Amino acid sequence: MDENRRAFLKAAGCAILGAGLAAPVARAAAGAVSPESAPGELTAGRWAIAINVRKCLQREDCRACIDACHVAHNVPQIEDPIREVKWLWKEPFKDTFASATHPHLDKGLADKRVLVLCNHCDNPPCVRVCPTKATWKRQDGIVMMDQHRCIGCRYCIVGCPYGSRSFNWQDPRPFITTGIRPDYPTRTKGVVEKCTFCTERLVKGLPPACVEVCNKVSGPGTMTFGDIRDPKSEVARALKDGFSIRRKPELGTEPQIFYLV
């Protein structure tokens, strides 16, 4: 065999390997960018939502918040339940709060459908498992997604104890039946998406779309959004005055969606 060729192949192999190993070091040295808030932006030490379950259940078939969210964010409406993409939806109480369900529960409550969404956990397992930092926690607690970096491995979906994350099993655009909103990016196939607490509205000084429409339709206090670190905030006061529960608190994820019951 030609020794020169072999030597060349060896050298080339080592060079590729070396470049591969050097890349992470170079990236790490580049450093991170610190966020700055825009003028008029809503800011918080820790964003949270309190959902008043009794009030919400008075209008059990209401979909105002869900539709507002899904239209605003170009969320596709896919019929097939196993390929569905959803940011905000309803699940039976007995599945959402399995450990709080017992045979003597309030008549009918077990099957009543309560609102579920990303819990924006303080200790998010999805962020812990993501191999590319495509999902991360902002300083104000919002768990964000970078759909341009996501490789579609779905480890975050596997790690989320709430089933709050959706994968685009196909190109979602043909399923956006309400017409594509140009002011919010659509997603491509093969990436994960979920609720973002409407960061695009917060920068404009607006609360999340679901909260805004809910309080119009069902009356103020059905959904309360605010800075939970601020004791004077509406959300902090609502939690102080009432009894609230969270989904699977025993897992230590520290969900920031509170259910007032």
Place this chain on the structure above:
Amino acid sequence: MLEKALRGSRRYWTLVGILSTLAVAGAIAYLKQLSTGLVVTGLGRDVPWGLYIAQFTFLVGVAASAVMVVLPYYLHNYKAFGRLTILGEFLAIASVTMCLLFIFVDMGQPTRVLNVILYPTPNSLMFWDMVVLQGYLILNILIAYVTFTSESKGVHPPSWIKPVILLSIPWAISIHTVTAFLYSGLGARPFWLTAILAPRFLASAFASGPSLLIVLCLILRKYTKFDAGEEAIRKLAQIVTYAMAINIFFVLVELFTAFYSDIPEHKHHFEYLFLGLHGHNALVPFMWTSQILAVTALVLLLLPNVRNNFTYLFPICLGVILAIWIEKGLGMVVTGFIPSPLGKVTEYSPTLRESLIALGIYAAGFLIITILYKIAVSVREELEA
């Protein structure tokens, strides 16, 4: 040395032809998945990982099991494995390659897969899995290349390779441990949230990997002049026996904890596997087949007269491989998702296209084994002539 792979018998070329055809068919099937997305698979919201990731998990075990020939030979100077180590290393190379391919086809955005290197994330076990798998592949290529070229030239391998070989021993354990940690560190999935997952993975790996090696050795013995040696094959069968016994013990330990504690979220998964849950029981016949095969194989392996008879050993080893393949390649991953965190029982079955893609990857892996083993056999034949 590679030229040895280009001259072979009609039988060799037929095998290469069949495996290449299957691999190409798999690649063509993959093109559709690449253009339309993972919607072509049977995966969905509730079961986001399936056939691909399960095959990856099974094959990491096969790759790790090379340590079962490397360790006795290099640490204990067990000479009988001298002719076998290269086969173990070649099997590891092919297995890790299949693992990487299975991960690749599972990605929603395969073109971005290098983001794992570009944005290294030490808190993600998937990052570490990539590191240990790549490392293991490089180690095995290096070790196999250096030791085998030395052997073909009739000289002793350079002394610097010895520490590299010793490093590959704990490294082999690490690849399957890290792969188990992918699953066992998730509060969201009580089925995998058990400290015994990594030990169980290793036990089943050390049963299935050496079984595959025995099967390959017996095939080589029959169709080529290459003989790994009766003593070596018998010793491998002994390793399979111990590993299988430990594996079955671990399974029983898990079943005890789940059913005696009677904690629903732990119990439900095992109920789904062995009894069916809410009328869903797709995996039940497979799991019972697996358990019956495993116990039968162990009983037969425990009988020295049966174990040492290669006519019986061949089908027993196939039984061990099938039993563990069902356990890891079908049951283990999917059951973690059934029931889902929201209590839903959504069953999963791979689509035809998904299965074709998986078959294509297996064909590619066995093509690598065929070519590497052909080289090994030809070089040894020349040396002995």
